[in-house]
Amino acid sequence: MSEANKPFVVTDRRKFTMDGTPRPDADPSPEPEAREAPAANVAAPAAPAPPLEFKSPHAVASEPPAAPVFAGSESSADPNLPTPPTVIEMEQANTAYQQTADHLDTAVRAANPGMDHPPAMSFEQIVHSIYMTTIMQLGGSTKPGDQPRIDILGARQSIDMLAILAEKTKGNLTSAESQLMDNALFEIRMGFLEVTQALARSAANRQPPPPPGAPGATGPGRPSIVR
Numbered sequence: 001m002s003e004a005n006k007p008f009v010v011t012d013r014r015k016f017t018m019d020g021t022p023r024p025d026a027d028p029s030p031e032p033e034a035r036e037a038p039a040a041n042v043a044a045p046a047a048p049a050p051p052l053e054f055k056s057p058h059a060v061a062s063e064p065p066a067a068p069v070f071a072g073s074e075s076s077a078d079p080n081l082p083t084p085p086t087v088i089e090m091e092q093a094n095t096a097y098q099q100t101a102d103h104l105d106t107a108v109r110a111a112n113p114g115m116d117h118p119p120a121m122s123f124e125q126i127v128h129s130i131y132m133t134t135i136m137q138l139g140g141s142t143k144p145g146d147q148p149r150i151d152i153l154g155a156r157q158s159i160d161m162l163a164i165l166a167e168k169t170k171g172n173l174t175s176a177e178s179q180l181m182d183n184a185l186f187e188i189r190m191g192f193l194e195v196t197q198a199l200a201r202s203a204a205n206r207q208p209p210p211p212p213g214a215p216g217a218t219g220p221g222r223p224s225i226v227r
Helices: 057-062 087-111 123-137 152-168 175-205
Strands: none
Touching: 123 152, 123 175, 152 175
């Protein structure tokens, strides 16, 4: 019989029936073993993670300190501060300011013939400006007979402002500038104390007298203490 005319035979190689019992006509030959997967398809085992490194407090203390953070750097501590201008922008702004100020001085002198050139700003003028502002806030510019107008909270802020200026410039002043600063701070602080004490006495005098029979009250036939 030729190969083309051979009948097509289907062989049932199942070893068990549908209910799980062994088939009597099953092929007794063992099942072929599963082929091993190619080595190329097997994933390589993951490398072990490096152990965590813990440092003792003594080792951390012995390490050199981190570099300081300056204002305007990318790691600035205050994110609310605006980005600082560059050096070129600062120079351009300063040049434009000086030119505008010179034009203003020229216009003012042209409108006021004989007027001298305004003096350049100096450290002494800054101290004098804060000093005079404090004196006015303490009522020092009040005309005789007028009711003084006192801004005690504003005077306190001006005094603290001058004190901060003195602290920040300590060791950077000449002997004359240091003496000027000390005198200005002493005078406005003493003026502040004098005004606050006067305000306290004025408030005490406006208090109503205590009722009769209360401690400190005086009545008919009772002696009063005159101080």
